[in-house]
Amino acid sequence: MATDPRSPDAGLQGSRCSGCAVAAYPAEDTCPRCGESAHPAALQGTGTLWTWTVQRYAPKSPPYQAPPGDFVPFALGYVELAEGVRVAAVLDLDDLGDIRIGMPLTVTAGTGVPRARPTARGEEGT
Amino acid sequence: MSTEVLICGAGRTPFGRSEATGRQLAVGAVNAALADAGIAWPRVRAAFGGSDSAGLADTLVAQLGLTGLPFVNVKNGCATGGSALISAVNAIRSGMADVVLAVGFDKHPRGAFDPRPEDWGLGAEYGSDGLMVTTQFFGMKIQRYMHDHEVTARTLALVAEKAYRNGALTPDAWRRKPVSAEEILGSGMVSDPLTRYMFCSPGAGAAALVLCSPEAARTMDGTPVTLRSAAVRTRRFGSFEVFSPWIPAGELTSVSRDASAAAFEEAGVGPGDVDVCQLQDTESGAEVMHMAECGFCADGEQERLVASGATGIGGTLPVNTDGGCIANGEPIGASGLRQVYEVVQQLRGRAGERQVPGQPRVGFTHVYGAPGVSACTVLSR
Numbered sequence: 001m002a003t004d005p006r007s008p009d010a011g012l013q014g015s016r017c018s019g020c021a022v023a024a025y026p027a028e029d030t031c032p033r034c035g036e037s038a039h040p041a042a043l044q045g046t047g048t049l050w051t052w053t054v055q056r057y058a059p060k061s062p063p064y065q066a067p068p069g070d071f072v073p074f075a076l077g078y079v080e081l082a083e084g085v086r087v088a089a090v091l092d093l094d095d096l097g098d099i100r101i102g103m104p105l106t107v108t109a110g111t112g113v114p115r116a117r118p119t120a121r122g123e124e125g126t
Numbered sequence: 127m128s129t130e131v132l133i134c135g136a137g138r139t140p141f142g143r144s145e146a147t148g149r150q151l152a153v154g155a156v157n158a159a160l161a162d163a164g165i166a167w168p169r170v171r172a173a174f175g176g177s178d179s180a181g182l183a184d185t186l187v188a189q190l191g192l193t194g195l196p197f198v199n200v201k202n203g204c205a206t207g208g209s210a211l212i213s214a215v216n217a218i219r220s221g222m223a224d225v226v227l228a229v230g231f232d233k234h235p236r237g238a239f240d241p242r243p244e245d246w247g248l249g250a251e252y253g254s255d256g257l258m259v260t261t262q263f264f265g266m267k268i269q270r271y272m273h274d275h276e277v278t279a280r281t282l283a284l285v286a287e288k289a290y291r292n293g294a295l296t297p298d299a300w301r302r303k304p305v306s307a308e309e310i311l312g313s314g315m316v317s318d319p320l321t322r323y324m325f326c327s328p329g330a331g332a333a334a335l336v337l338c339s340p341e342a343a344r345t346m347d348g349t350p351v352t353l354r355s356a357a358v359r360t361r362r363f364g365s366f367e368v369f370s371p372w373i374p375a376g377e378l379t380s381v382s383r384d385a386s387a388a389a390f391e392e393a394g395v396g397p398g399d400v401d402v403c404q405l406q407d408t409e410s411g412a413e414v415m416h417m418a419e420c421g422f423c424a425d426g427e428q429e430r431l432v433a434s435g436a437t438g439i440g441g442t443l444p445v446n447t448d449g450g451c452i453a454n455g456e457p458i459g460a461s462g463l464r465q466v467y468e469v470v471q472q473l474r475g476r477a478g479e480r481q482v483p484g485q486p487r488v489g490f491t492h493v494y495g496a497p498g499v500s501a502c503t504v505l506s507r
Contacts (some may be wrong), residue, residue, distance in 0.1 A: 006220050015210045021499055022374060024373060025371060025372040028247070032363060033363040033364075033374075042459075049264045050270065051267070052266065052269060052318075053266045053269060053317045053318045054257055054315070055259060055264035055317065055384075056316060056317065057316070058256075059256040059258070059259050059476070060237070060240060062253065062254075063242060063243060063250070063253025063254055064253065064254060064256045064258075065254040065255075073485065076257060076262060078266065078372075084374065085372050085373075085374065086373045086374070086375055086376060087371070087372050088257065088370065088371050088372060090255060090256075094270050100440045101269075101270065101273045110241065111251070112251040112255045113251050113257055113371075120255035
């Protein structure tokens with residue numbers, strides 16, 4: 001399972017099996033379910049929160065690269081996308097006390113791990 | 127039917143922090159198991175063992191005796207002990223040897239387990255952005271389970287409360303002071319919904335078993351316990367494991383469900399026949415979910431069972447009578463055989479203050495670990 005470097009704002013570059021149609025993220029060369037070859041597929045970023053937790057203390061460095069200043073707890077979770085994939089993402093939320101399973105989120109890819117933020121009105125299903 | 131395999135000797139060391147090396151602990155556990163079986167080291171005809179990070183088991187012959195026996199190293203993460211045990215079982219069933227040792231040991235420093243993304247086939251960003259933290263996975267798995275099956279945080283606290291209560295009754299346990307559910311809930315959130323006292327800690331310890339063919343067992347004095355079955359499985363597609371950048375949607379598969387079902391099928395008994403069990407409790411949530419994954423209850427029933435005391439020592443399904451990983455800590459290579467040691471003591475009626483009443487007849491053990499491996503056994507007297 002190799003994670004290819006992703007360019008900023010390239011969208012979620014996943015893959016889909018040519019045999020059983022299982023989607024994967026990040027892209028895989030072969031399908032983890034049936035072993036058939038997989039081809040690149042862009043994943044739509046909108047979905048809902050499947051599960052979550054909050055990282056309450058600073059992870060060990062390295063490998064963690066802390067942002068400047070005091071550590072601020074952050075939320076993370078899995079966002080279930082329409083393609084049948086639950087993607088691990090850091091959750092960019094204003095209020096860590098208001099996280100609900102099922103809340104609509106939009107996942108984007110950048111230089112780091114995928115990040116999810118609340119889906120804005122009118123963004124659903126795009 | 128394959129040859130019956132009997133456990134004639136079982137030994138363990140105290141678990142926790144130790145001045146001794148992992149290898150020294152292993153020698154202590156092996157000698158305790160040999161003494162329990164009433165035999166000396168030269169009677170052992172084959173050995174299987176391992177640790178995750180405390181050295182090679184086969185080098186123990188320098189301390190145990192250079193008898194020339196075959197000694198195979200096993201390295202299988204949290205299933206190291208279980209895999210050593212299954213190798214020992216197969217050695218007896220195949221006729222390779224009639225008296226076989228299985229040993230597991232480890233020694234981890236405080237705050238051990240520093241996974242590197244490249245070792246897991248992940249991009250460096252999963253480390254630099256702070257997602258290579260094992261407690262996150264445990265929090266997220268039980269978080270979803272609580273949502274789906276209406277299990278509350280109080281149940282998580284009661285599971286840990288029981289672990290410390292049982293640990294207080296277990297002379298070789300690490301955590302031997304009872305802790306109240308309120309204190310557990312207030313011990314500080316680590317990875318929501320799991321608090322600090324709901325987790326086990328990396329530690330040191332060793333456990334060993336002497337397994338025998340029926341003919342060999344008849345020449346020994348001790349009280350043997352029958353190993354009815356032992357099964358190891360790896361994950362199938364659709365399971366939820368630590369450090370997964372993604373998982374497929376739909377109902378989760380479970381390697382614990384697969385391994386426990388295989389162990390019960392081979393033994394010819396079901397979860398309802400079990401009088402005492404050991405379930406992997408890396409943290410409270412794991413024990414709750416493994417009760418269902420191993421077939422002991424329906425999803426969500428834990429809320430009522432745990433509150434009613436059913437999983438306590440005097441309950442209808444005693445779980446982790448020695449305090450489990452929460453009270454013993456987690457020396458990865460040793461935990462699986464510690465579980466079997468505990469069930470052997472319970473079935474022999476030698477568990478002292480923590481003895482399950484009513485002369486338990488059938489026991490079960492279950493380990494689970496990364497990257498999706500589980501080992502289960504069924505034992506009876």
